[in-house]
Amino acid sequence: xxxxxxxxxxxxxxxxxxxxxxxxxxxxxxxxxxxxxxxxxxxxxxxxxxxxxxx
Numbered sequence: 001x002x003x004x005x006x007x008x009x010x011x012x013x014x015x016x017x018x019x020x021x022x023x024x025x026x027x028x029x030x031x032x033x034x035x036x037x038x039x040x041x042x043x044x045x046x047x048x049x050x051x052x053x054x055x
Contacts, residue, residue: 001041005034 012027 001034001038005031005038007031008034 008031015024
C-alpha cells in the first residue's frame with residue numbers, strides 16, 4: 001500500500017511539473033488518503049503485536 005502511495009505522489013509531482021494541475025491535485029489526494037490508511041493499518045498492527053506479546 002505504501003508503494004501505491006509513493007507511485008501516486010510521483011505521478012502528482014510529474015504532473016505538476018508539466019502543468020497538469022487537475023491531475024496533480026487528484027493524484028496528490030489519492031496519495032494522501034493511501035498514506036493515511038497505511039499509517040492507520042501500521043499502527044493497528046503494532047498495537048496488536050504489542051498486546052499479544054512476542055511469541
